[in-house]
Amino acid sequence: MKTTYREALREAIRDAMNRDDRVFLMGEDVGSYGGCYAVSLGLLEEFGQERIRDTPLSESAFVGAGIGAALNGMRPIVEIMTVNFSLLALDQILNNAATLLHMSGGQFPVPLVIRMTTGAGRQLAAQHSHSLEGWYAHIPGLRVLAPATLEDARGMLWPALCDPDPVLIFEHNALYNLSGELADDAGPVDITRAAVRRPGKDVTLITYGGSLAKTLAAADDLAAEGIDAEVIDLRTLRPLDADTFLDSVRRTHHAVVVDEGWRSGSLSAEIAARIAEEALYDLDAPVRRVCSAEVPIPYAKHLEEAALPQPGSIAAAAREVVRGG
Amino acid sequence: MKEHLDLLREMVRIRRFEERCAELYSSGQIRGFLHLYVGEEAVAAGVLSELDPQDAVVSTYRDHGHALARGVPMDAVMAEMFGKATGCSRGRGGSMHLFDATHRFFGGNAIVGGGLPVAAGLALAHVLRGEPRVVACFFGEGAAAEGEFHEVLNLAALWRLPVLFCCENNLYAMGTAFAKEHAAGDLALRASSYGLAAWSVDGMDVLAVKESARRATESIRAGGGPCLLELRTYRFRAHSMYDPERYRDKAEVTQWRHLDPIDRLVEVMRPEFTDDDRAALESEVSVEIDQAVATADAADLEPVADLTRFVTSEVTT
Structure with a gap:
């Protein structure tokens, strides 16, 4: 079928929500607005506001809330508008998500997925265009993914949610309109190999x-x-x-x-x-x-x-x- | 009387545990940062006596009292102080990072304010599953100056999350006095401006703390949304073992020591509670601590070969 990177990401979220009641999406403007890059458009109508949760502009609070919900049996997907904004939640990502398992001697895994936009190319200037995924790749305890194809946009989310540890998914903003053919039965992909x-x-x-x-x-x-x-x-x-x-x-x-x-x-x-x-x-x-x-x-x-x-x-x-x- | 005795025992356990930790620090058996809870025992004992096993607790770097009052075994806490494999965090956390999944004790967080978002998320999971649980989240008044405090109070009130925010106001953010840190002095008023129920409590009176915690948890369990208690308390000892206490008068400390929560409860319990009863209690606690120290001292260290375990989960299939 003909699809886009954006639609493939949306289908991945929809699929995950249908597979597992513990999965929910939260972030700024993911609901009524449909997502800053329209990834979650229509999902509020489909799944309701309990599972597609608009948050206040409080990156540290809602990323940390994702960590807490993950610790307590849920499988949250947290969307951060851009990697630049993620710096407001860096405390939660580094000091909690990446650290709690080790600091607790293995008692508290954090099965959280955080999606965010990265990269330049749309003339958004210096506070919306940086590529900081390499910083996150520095941190032990995180898995860091960068889907570059329709197959990976469609397939990386579910294995990320199945990972018992925190996974960050970086979506390059120039890719959302990428279009092409995707197999009708496209599904989860391997997230360990280049x-x-x-x-x-x-x-x-x-x-x-x-x-x-x-x-x-x-x-x-x-x-x-x-x-x-x-x-x-x-x-x-x-x-x-x-x-x-x-x-x-x-x-x-x-x-x-x-x-x-x-x-x-x-x-x-x-x-x-x-x-x-x-x-x-x-x-x-x-x-x-x-x-x-x-x-x-x-x-x-x-x-x-x-x-x-x-x-x-x-x-x-x-x-x-x-x-x- | 039994309820009073339970509270007293918990406070004495914490007090004597902390005093022993100070000795062990001086003798070099405990290292790292060590923040003692002496003087603040009524807060942990009072609040946590109102929680159920299925509730959850989020703590700070001054977490020994919370862990003990929550029921984390003293042996495991002391072994963690010693950095042993039998410690409640397998020697990877130390004094500031006590964890215990069995008791739903989600850890001492040493980033001031860093535990609040996690508490909100723990509570969100309970909401999504429709469970009438409470998450008790401890933090100091210093955290009320952090951005995460404001973000989380707003979020928790907005989503009516079942969190009991326990602000332990001991008047000093490390060495910075309350008046030098907060333009507006009424923390309960500040919290209530976010749309949640908040009030101040005499944190040196364990019965008052317990009663407030009971009211708050009842309201939260009934779906009333989050509450904040400002627990007015005081730490009798230095911020940490490195603190020369240049920032406060000895007279001020002495004044607060007159409000010692243990002595106050004992006064309430007299004359039924006798000096002999007190001695018996002290003896019982002393035995428990001796046992914890001996066990911790004898325990094995985590092998260095296991250094990188628990960075990622060990998936068993």
Whole structure:
């Protein structure tokens, strides 16, 4: 069937609500408004206000309430409008959700799912455009997912709800209108492994989320020049499935990491370090990274585009790695 | 009389436990931060005597009294102080992070205000399942300056969540006096402005605390929405073992010590409750504490090989 990323996310929520009475959705404007990005449109009418709960603008309170409800037998899905707003709930996410199981000696798992929007590309400027999923991927106790395809938008939520521990799902805001074919019987997917989205033999391009489409576009351009790029979609940012990208790097002997986060102290740095630790002698050239410029993401279209990884900059990095610049 | 004796026993257990912890800290057997509850016992004993086993409790970093009054075994609490594998958090929490799933004790939270949102969520789960449960959420008056206090009181009142907010006003947020922290001094009034029932209680009078908790929990169980009790109390000892107490007069402490909740209850119980009865109670508690210390001291440490357990769940199939 023809569908969109937004509709696939909605179908995943609907499916989870039907499968399990303990599941409910809460967040700012998820009900009457239909969700800031219209993901939950129509679900209030279908499931009622007990299970599709509009919250006050109190990120710390409603994220913490999700933690408490999860501790007490429910399976909440909490929506935060954007990753920038999630910083108002960082105390709850780090000090409680990620920590209670360990601090309680294993007594209190927190089966909570938090969905939020991330990323730039819609001229929303510096308080609605950042990619901070790499920060969350730093935290032991969390699972961090980044669906980049219709299949993952549809399939990641249910296994996330089945995980006994907290899971954060990052939806890139440029993907909501992504459309395409999705199998009628599409359902839960594996949330532990990275995926090879395009096989190739000359260079490994490692990316996730909103940068996947740009990276695949770069791979097409490179193919026209005779460079056969393999594209890895990380899918799970924590715990990282390093085996998949290390296997690829050992075959292609070249690696480029594409990450919309900032370069310094980042997820891309972690991946480059893993390659250096595990596969340095398989490399024919140093690892390259294509990241966002280290600025707060600006409003003006040309500045925003210049700040972000683009197919051109990704292809250029790959050429340099393969051909030595 | 039995009810009074139970309250007295609970307060004495907490008082003597804390005093022993201070000694063990001085001798190096307990480390980390240690925040003692001495002086505030009437709050834990009074409030928690009104809770049922199926209710839930959320506590703070000053959590020994809450844990003991909730029924967490003293052996497990003391073993946690010692960082032992038999501790109620398997040595991973320490003094500030006592947990016990069996007693629905959802832990000491050491981020001031951080437990309030969790309490709201525990209560939300009860609402969604239609269960007439109460979640008792303890915090200090310092937390009333945190954003989470305001967010959660609004949310709890809005959704009529069955939370009993227990604000232990001991007049100092660590070393910052109440008057230096709050522009408006009436915390019950502040809470009631969010649309929930709130009143102040003499937190040095365990019978008054119990009576207020009874009224509040009855109202909450009947669907009346959350309540807040401002429990006016005082800690007789320093904030933690590192605190030189530069911020308050000794005379002030002495004045509050005259309101000692244990002595006050004993006065109420006389003449039926005799000096011999008191001595017997002290002896009984002393035996329990000696036993807890001996057990904790002899217990095994968690193996270092298990360091990274409980970061994620161990799924058994």
